[in-house]
Amino acid sequence: MCLAVPGRILKCDADDALVDLQGNRVRISRVLTPDTRPGDWVLVHAGFSIATVDEAEALETWDYLRQAYGPDFATELEIESEDTGNSEASLAKGLSP
Amino acid sequence: MTARLDNLFRELREAAGQLLRPAQYMEVCGTHTVSFYRSGLRDLVPGNIRLISGPGCPVCVTAQRHIDAAIALSREPGVILVTYGDMLRVPGKLGSLEATRAAGAQVRVITSARTALEIAVANPEATVVFLAVGFETTAPATAATLLEADRRNIDNFAVLMCHKLVVPAMLTLLRNKDTALDGFLCPGHVSVIIGSSAYRPVVEQYAKPCVVAGFEPEQMLRGILQLVRQSLAGEARLENIYQAVVRSDGNPTAQRLMAEAFVAETTPWRALGEMPASGLGLAPRFAHFDAVRRFGLTMGEDEDDPACRCGEVIQGKVQPVECPLFGRGCTPITPIGPCMVSSEGTCAAWYKYNRPAKDLPQRAERPHASVTEAVT
Ligand code: SF4
Numbered sequence: 001m002c003l004a005v006p007g008r009i010l011k012c013d014a015d016d017a018l019v020d021l022q023g024n025r026v027r028i029s030r031v032l033t034p035d036t037r038p039g040d041w042v043l044v045h046a047g048f049s050i051a052t053v054d055e056a057e058a059l060e061t062w063d064y065l066r067q068a069y070g071p072d073f074a075t076e077l078e079i080e081s082e083d084t085g086n087s088e089a090s091l092a093k094g095l096s097p
Numbered sequence: 098m099t100a101r102l103d104n105l106f107r108e109l110r111e112a113a114g115q116l117l118r119p120a121q122y123m124e125v126c127g128t129h130t131v132s133f134y135r136s137g138l139r140d141l142v143p144g145n146i147r148l149i150s151g152p153g154c155p156v157c158v159t160a161q162r163h164i165d166a167a168i169a170l171s172r173e174p175g176v177i178l179v180t181y182g183d184m185l186r187v188p189g190k191l192g193s194l195e196a197t198r199a200a201g202a203q204v205r206v207i208t209s210a211r212t213a214l215e216i217a218v219a220n221p222e223a224t225v226v227f228l229a230v231g232f233e234t235t236a237p238a239t240a241a242t243l244l245e246a247d248r249r250n251i252d253n254f255a256v257l258m259c260h261k262l263v264v265p266a267m268l269t270l271l272r273n274k275d276t277a278l279d280g281f282l283c284p285g286h287v288s289v290i291i292g293s294s295a296y297r298p299v300v301e302q303y304a305k306p307c308v309v310a311g312f313e314p315e316q317m318l319r320g321i322l323q324l325v326r327q328s329l330a331g332e333a334r335l336e337n338i339y340q341a342v343v344r345s346d347g348n349p350t351a352q353r354l355m356a357e358a359f360v361a362e363t364t365p366w367r368a369l370g371e372m373p374a375s376g377l378g379l380a381p382r383f384a385h386f387d388a389v390r391r392f393g394l395t396m397g398e399d400e401d402d403p404a405c406r407c408g409e410v411i412q413g414k415v416q417p418v419e420c421p422l423f424g425r426g427c428t429p430i431t432p433i434g435p436c437m438v439s440s441e442g443t444c445a446a447w448y449k450y451n452r453p454a455k456d457l458p459q460r461a462e463r464p465h466a467s468v469t470e471a472v473t
Contacts, residue, residue: 003127003128003286003312004234004286004289028209029209029211029238029241031241031350031354032237032238032241032348032350032351032354033348033350034350043286043289043342045234045235045238045286046181046208046209046210046231046234046235046238047208047209047210047211047212047238048209048210048211048237048238048241050234050237050286050289050290050348050351051289051342051343051348053341053342054341057341057342060313061311061313064136064313064314068132068135068136078182078208080208
């Protein structure tokens, strides 16, 4: 559970961001990386971005992750997509102020 | 295998060939553990180099009394207990959170601390208790969530603090001198937060080489190579080969939030006992978010299964196959100790990737056979 995976910020909305994790769109908090902008690559851990990384590094990491975890990487890495998000997350989002 | 990896293996074999005695390095990161097994690296490193997994899996190091406290809290009327997935199956004295949930308690799995807060907002009649585990990679998320709960006056939210700190654990292992170590492969994503300079005490007080590395095989391999080179040169330096991601001063924003929300305190580790300043408690002004205090809970004692050798496994004293229960009663489906529960636990990783295909009891006595074969 210490793994952080690279994602690209699609949209920033105050402290939140929508990131793309290899085709999975995930809403995260970017309070730990307040200077980030759309287009930046960040490391995402437990729903928070924890660092910025450059694109080359991010892509290399994904090369390995896809190889190691196979096509089912999203489930194995506990990535919850907005579109297929579990009920807990969607419930929370729907009721969030 | 890529040419780059090939070259690294050649360099590592050459360097290892010059070692006068076998070297033993420790990684303290579940991510490193998994990657080492999953990528097959383990079978390819020279036989005179042993990489052991230290107390780097947050699930494995959570003390039994904390699991018991979480179970007790989940049984309180009106409580929704939320935590990260791996924690559900960790055995406590009173069973597991999974069993408690099956018996009717409200236990929910989250993947982000913020979801805990949103569940609290959505359920004003309940109290949401967040079992907060993890090292410095995960703790800033809890800090940010607490500060948000405070700002938004969400008072039906409480935290059972089980966060742990990596460097104090490394220092305790060195102080106890139970495990002969030639250096550390330091965790990349923890270091993103604390910065590579955080390992200075390990290098300066105990003269142990430290190399901060990412979890990709190339990073781990390069990290091991640098450790071997330091051993050969009789050096103990701090190196950061993960500079693309880890800064020397870490993530200052995350550190500031943690300093605001938490204080370092003595905390119990599974099977290792209490270590000073090795865990995080709530800062006095956030004490009202403390679940133990809010529910007037008394912390029990730990009574770990005497046959389970998790404590020794996470100190690198024994390998999983040396535990009499490994594969005979303790498997990922029926875990007895926490090291078999978490996918990042050493026993689980060993079971999944390193288990001889058949005839486990007989082959288990020669766990290194495949390593030696692969090297020649
Ligand atoms: S095999 Fe099971 S019982 Fe033995 S040390 Fe590992 S987790 Fe504990």
